[in-house]
Amino acid sequence: MALPLLNYPPSSQNQRVKGFEVPGDEQPRQYALEAPFSDSQVSDAIAAAYRQIFNEQQSISFNRQPALESQLRQGRITVRGFIRGLLLSESFQRMNFDTNSNYRFAELCVQRVLGRAVYNEKEKLAWSIVIATKGVVGFVDELLATDEYLEAFRDDTVPYQRRRILPQRGQGELPFARMARYDRNHLERLYSSGQLRKFDNGVVDRSATVYRRAVVLTSISAIVFLLATLAAAIG
Numbered sequence: 001m002a003l004p005l006l007n008y009p010p011s012s013q014n015q016r017v018k019g020f021e022v023p024g025d026e027q028p029r030q031y032a033l034e035a036p037f038s039d040s041q042v043s044d045a046i047a048a049a050y051r052q053i054f055n056e057q058q059s060i061s062f063n064r065q066p067a068l069e070s071q072l073r074q075g076r077i078t079v080r081g082f083i084r085g086l087l088l089s090e091s092f093q094r095m096n097f098d099t100n101s102n103y104r105f106a107e108l109c110v111q112r113v114l115g116r117a118v119y120n121e122k123e124k125l126a127w128s129i130v131i132a133t134k135g136v137v138g139f140v141d142e143l144l145a146t147d148e149y150l151e152a153f154r155d156d157t158v159p160y161q162r163r164r165i166l167p168q169r170g171q172g173e174l175p176f177a178r179m180a181r182y183d184r185n186h187l188e189r190l191y192s193s194g195q196l197r198k199f200d201n202g203v204v205d206r207s208a209t210v211y212r213r214a215v216v217l218t219s220i221s222a223i224v225f226l227l228a229t230l231a232a233a234i235g
Helices: 039-054 066-073 079-087 090-097 102-114 121-144 147-152 184-193 207-234
Strands: none
Touching: 039 066, 039 079, 039 090, 039 102, 066 079, 079 102, 079 121, 090 102, 102 121, 102 147
16 A cells, blocks of 8 residues: 655745746746647747756757657647656656665656755655655656646646746746756765766866776877878878
């Protein structure tokens, strides 16, 4: 028997405060698919969904899901169904679930699906218990079925970071894409494998990785130069 979602007290955040600002360039752009919609609108919504769920550093062509995109274009699934497919895709699981603890994965999904930061540690604990008892599929389904998600995005709107910029403030909330993707456990694995080296003062040294990349680039440049020289000699 799965445990019900634990109660956690919500804290005051920007998205919980009613806004009176005039829409402008600083406000988040909303991508919604309400019939009838054009191919360009679907393409914009798909691109926005990848940016929101995978974030900028993970939005590469290798992670695209052609089957899901086709179903969305044909109207066989809603935007919420498309978001669900991205969250359950092998690429998202490999880069986010496999490399993080349940607590960190729950935090990432709340940020990207509900468009806000977690309220507190109790919320992370509550959702991590859902992951442990119902698995990733049950967690994603329960997160997408929350009243908060349905009220904010319904079935046809791509999630976004809600009310990130507030007027009369020097700086609004930072976008979630700037947050670290790996948790401490995965970073320790990178340190132990030699991909990263940390000094006593906590500074991370990437010189080993940078050196290996430099060697590879130098070798490629030498090969290209040699081929160009041979081609000139033969010509």
